[in-house]
Ligand code: ATP
């Protein structure tokens with residue numbers, strides 16, 4: 001713990017203020033309220049870290065509430081995925097609850113509101129109602145059905161519930177004020193008829209509450225003290241409060257809605273609707289495609305929960321919308337993987353290197369350090385032999401003095417092994433190099449302690465022994481969108497900015513210690529970046545995903 005208290009963010013200030021004004025801390029209660037109509041994305045991670053983070057800070061319960069009031073888009077698959085993601089991020093909810101748990105209570109309250117003259121059934125078409133809505137500068141017009149009798153309203157509402165009417169023929173509206181300056185207060189819809197099976201209540205209901213009606217009342221029923229949502233709900237706050245006024249008993253806690261800015265990430269989209277289009281139109285392989293900004297995609301890509309929490313903490317919360325550069329997210333995962341990922345050698349674009357003076361048929365198992373960041377050094381064995389793979393770009397026949405890799409006539413160190421010198425090349429009929437021939441200094445083995453082993457040479461390159469190499473499919477990802485803000489221009493479809501080269505699949509040659517790697521295992525392929533084992537991987541056919549490179553190369557490309 002640092003001695004200096006971290007300064008409070010504006011959400012914490014609101015809570016502290018309420019405590020100062022007499023709210024007992026044991027009444028603090030938060031919730032995270034996803035709609036189960038898609039997978040959680042990095043924007044949700046901000047909201048999760050905020051709400052569950054407050055729960056930890058104040059030792060207060062946090063509910064996981066599914067806002068499941070629209071059966072046309074919601075599914076059990078999404079409920080399951082959301083639970084898995086919140087858990088994986090490392091948080092525990094106090095209660096798993098559903099807006100649909102409250103359908104009966106909400107209905108009963110709506111009946112009471114009709115009796116109190118606070119709600120009525122409107123039987124106009126949606127076009128007619130839209131015409132009466134007015135504009136921010138002109139008042140709306142009352143519906144001709146606004147003054148129906150209580151009896152008629154009760155009768156119609158019950159028959160709506162009983163399924164006697166078709167979709168779109170009647171709705172229930174709150175009776176507030178068609179001239180209200182806040183358009184959302186002009187007799188908002190409370191219920192619509194939807195003849196759709198719900199993933200939990202099946203066909204019990206054919207009327208479903210609207211978000212505004214369900215959300216605040218759900219908060220109230222769960223004794224939520226603070227209901228934090230994103231800024232687009234700011235104009236809804238007045239309605240949230242109006243609906244609470246209709247039901248709140250002063251002995252119970254009255255929830256308070258407060259808003260914070262949505263978090264957007266560059267070079268991607270964070271909106272379930274848009275992510276759903278990427279999936280349904282086949283631009284990615286699914287919600288957990290490693291290029292997606294979903295929690296499940298990031299997990300499959302090799303992101304750790306700690307790196308995502310750290311990212312959310314670093315950007316914090318804000319009062320204004322802004323675009324966070326994806327390089328910050330990449331910084332967070334690099335920082336974590338640097339600490340935890342074992343180093344290994346893999347060659348992704350191979351050319352064969354033959355060490356001409358190394359004995360035919362000989363093999364050696366050399367010590368290689370697993371991770372220099374570890375407090376206690378640990379080692380593994382890597383096999384060395386006469387024929388090796390090295391990266392094609394680590395060799396140049398002729399090179400200037402700034403090229404510190406392998407070239408003819410110069411020395412370079414093979415990582416964890418010997419110093420070698422480039423001697424000659426073999427080419428095919430097209431002039432492409434098929435083999436490089438080199439000689440080695442047999443006394444120069446790393447760690448042997450000999451004078452030759454301490455010789456300084458300018459470069460070190462990685463390698464994999466040809467007879468021992470394990471083949472693997474390696475999936476190399478780039479950003480899914482070429483534009484920084486694909487969502488930013490409303491005239492252009494975000495799909496126009498898709499990066500056609502966001503996935504490259506190559507065959508890699510790996511050191512044999514990787515043959516037993518299983519889904520989720522994470523490694524640093526030395527000099528290449530961080531990689532993890534994909535869920536498609538099997539012991540017979542390994543598949544790796546590139547998580548992120550060792551440093552930020554994109555910034556340079558963009559400047560060109
Ligand atoms: P989307 O537009 O992606 O569908 P949503 O707001 O409709 O997002 P919900 O499932 O309703 O998704 O959101 C659950 C919670 O997560 C809400 O409190 C919402 O405000 C918050 N949230 C969603 N997206 C973001 C974001 N980009 N940044 C911060 N919080 C977000």
Ligand code: MG
Pocket residue numbers: 035
């Ligand atoms: Mg929503």
